[in-house]
Amino acid sequence: MTFLPTLSPKELQLYHGVVIRSVEVRSHFDLLVWLQGDLQRYLPHDILIAGWGDFQGGNILHDIVSPAPGVRPHNARQK
Numbered sequence: 656m657t658f659l660p661t662l663s664p665k666e667l668q669l670y671h672g673v674v675i676r677s678v679e680v681r682s683h684f685d686l687l688v689w690l691q692g693d694l695q696r697y698l699p700h701d702i703l704i705a706g707w708g709d710f711q712g713g714n715i716l717h718d719i720v721s722p723a724p725g726v727r728p729h730n731a732r733q734k
Contacts, residue, residue, distance in 0.1 A: 669693060687720050 662670065673693045680686050690703055702721040708714045 669696065673697065683718075683720070687722060690720055691722060 673696075676689055676693070680689050690698075690700070702719065702723065704717065704719050706715055706717045708716045
């Protein structure tokens with residue numbers, strides 16, 4: 656059973672580069688640059704919304720990453 660398609664050497668090199676650059680992310684801006692770069696090939700998006708925490712207890716944190724003006728986590732509505 657094959658879970659992933661076979662990657663050509665060029666595709667494998669591109670994927671490897673994306674993974675390697677992920678460990679260089681140290682700030683929100685670094686994350687934005689990484690997400691808007693080569694990762695777009697594998698996860699195309701305009702806005703990335705991440706949520707984590709205790710969903711049953713209601714203690715939920717979030718982050719929003721986008722190059723769009725005004726789309727920032729501090730602008731998201733809080734309860």
